[in-house]
Amino acid sequence: MYSNANHTLTKKERACILVIKNSDRNSFPIRVSELAEAMHVKPPTVEELLHRLENKKMIERNRGMIILTEKGREIYSKIIMIHRILETFFVDCGVSIDDACAEASNFDYMINDTTAKLILIKLGNPVNCPHGMKIQEGSD
Amino acid sequence: MYSNANHTLTKKERACILVIKNSDRNSFPIRVSELAEAMHVKPPTVEELLHRLENKKMIERNRGMIILTEKGREIYSKIIMIHRILETFFVDCGVSIDDACAEASNFDYMINDTTAKLILIKLGNPVNCPHGMKIQEGSD
DNA sequence: ACATATGTTAGTATTATGCTAATCAACTAT
DNA sequence: ATAGTTGATTAGCATAATACTAACATATGT
Numbered sequence: 001m002y003s004n005a006n007h008t009l010t011k012k013e014r015a016c017i018l019v020i021k022n023s024d025r026n027s028f029p030i031r032v033s034e035l036a037e038a039m040h041v042k043p044p045t046v047e048e049l050l051h052r053l054e055n056k057k058m059i060e061r062n063r064g065m066i067i068l069t070e071k072g073r074e075i076y077s078k079i080i081m082i083h084r085i086l087e088t089f090f091v092d093c094g095v096s097i098d099d100a101c102a103e104a105s106n107f108d109y110m111i112n113d114t115t116a117k118l119i120l121i122k123l124g125n126p127v128n129c130p131h132g133m134k135i136q137e138g139s140d
Numbered sequence: 141m142y143s144n145a146n147h148t149l150t151k152k153e154r155a156c157i158l159v160i161k162n163s164d165r166n167s168f169p170i171r172v173s174e175l176a177e178a179m180h181v182k183p184p185t186v187e188e189l190l191h192r193l194e195n196k197k198m199i200e201r202n203r204g205m206i207i208l209t210e211k212g213r214e215i216y217s218k219i220i221m222i223h224r225i226l227e228t229f230f231v232d233c234g235v236s237i238d239d240a241c242a243e244a245s246n247f248d249y250m251i252n253d254t255t256a257k258l259i260l261i262k263l264g265n266p267v268n269c270p271h272g273m274k275i276q277e278g279s280d
Numbered sequence: 281a282c283a284t285a286t287g288t289t290a291g292t293a294t295t296a297t298g299c300t301a302a303t304c305a306a307c308t309a310t
Numbered sequence: 311a312t313a314g315t316t317g318a319t320t321a322g323c324a325t326a327a328t329a330c331t332a333a334c335a336t337a338t339g340t
Contacts, residue, residue: 010296032318045298047319052296064306064318093258103255107247115243118233150327172287185329187288192327204287204337 006056007075014079014109015039016049020059020066021076029065081136082116083108084129089119091130100130146196147215154219154249155179156189160199160206161216169205221276222256223248224269229259231270240270 004010009017019038023030030038036046050066053059058072068076083104090100120126120135129135144150149157159178163170170178176186190206193199198212208216223244230240260266260275269275 004295012297033316041297042299043318044300044320048297090255090258093255093262095255095258099252099255103251106250110246111243112239115230115233115235115239118230118235122233144326152328173285181328182330183287184289184331188328 004052009075009109011106011109012039012049013053016046016053017058017068017072017076017079020068021073029067031064031066035066077137078113079109082111082113084131084133084135085116085120085123086111087129087131088123088126088135092123097130144192149215149219149249151246151249152179152189153193156186156193157198157208157212157216157219160208161213169207171204171206175206217277218253219249222251222253224271224273224275225256225260225263226251227269227271228263228266228275232263237270 004013016035016039019035020030023034023038032043032046032050035050036043039046050059050061053072054061056071057069058075060067060069083101086104086108087097087100090103091097095103127135144153156175156179159175160170163174163178172183172186172190175190176183179186190199190201193212194201196211197209198215200207200209223241226244226248227237227240230243231237235243267275
């Protein structure tokens with residue numbers, strides 16, 4: 001059962017990790033029903049997604065609470081960094097902020113972070129993305 | 141049966157369209173067995189892919205020969221243009237030509253061509269991609 | 281016309297995604 | 311403390327994309 005390479009994410013797994021991390025601004029861990037609602041799917045669908053993420057050691061669960069593991073947080077940080085780099089670039093090109101965000105979401109989780117960092121340098125090492133969020137580490 | 145929106149491609153469908161177009165440098169139409177070999181899959185797998193592309197009116201088949209329809213050629217052109225724009229950008233950033241090509245292949249078929257064209261302008265309207273191929277129309 | 285090539289269908293498998301219905305666990309209010 | 315409610319989990323099912331083998335059909339060449 002449960003497949004897809006250990007460091008690779010599907011689009012839904014990506015979305016799931018983002019919701020887990022950003023639930024209620026890092027205070028209490030999210031629970032299945034909230035996650036399901038946030039992702040617009042039913043709890044069993046989330047359950048399946050969570051099994052896969054657990055299998056990849058990206059999340060941990062305890063009495064209904066769901067948190068990212070160290071590995072999960074690293075992956076989250078990488079995705080967000082890349083997402084913001086792409087957004088910044090697209091907006092630089094004249095794409096609207098919403099379109100930039102939407103496009104970036106489609107592949108931020110599949111780009112090599114080495115490539116992303118080279119893009120960042122090319123952009124002149126901007127500190128913030130178009131939404132004003134920090135691009136580099138510490139970014140929440 | 142056969143699903144996925146009429147203008148959207150999956151990664152394999154994208155690969156299939158590229159092989160069909162580039163078979164033997166546009167002389168004779170490709171056939172199933174060649175296509176299967178080029179894609180490193182067995183003929184029935186290609187058959188399934190072709191059913192989907194036929195269903196989307198992107199290819200036509202006649203006595204074993206497979207060609208792109210007008211719609212198929214348009215989609216091909218769009219993908220190639222976007223692919224080359226992305227490659228150009230990545231190489232500009234310092235990514236190796238092979239990595240640039242590999243990364244671009246992962247999402248050239250899912251980026252909006254409006255976004256791609258804005259990127260092209262930002263890059264200063266280069267004429268050729270890093271492989272020396274024409275980026276814009278007429279590109280073969 | 282026959283033998284070989286190639287194409288096509290049928291049927292199966294796996295993975296990702298999603299659902300409903302049923303069960304199980306945990307908390308709340310009396 | 312227990313009945314009821316709520317929430318989590320499992321079981322079972324469905325569909326789409328990808329891929330296979332085996333079987334069958336149709337060409338093509340000699």
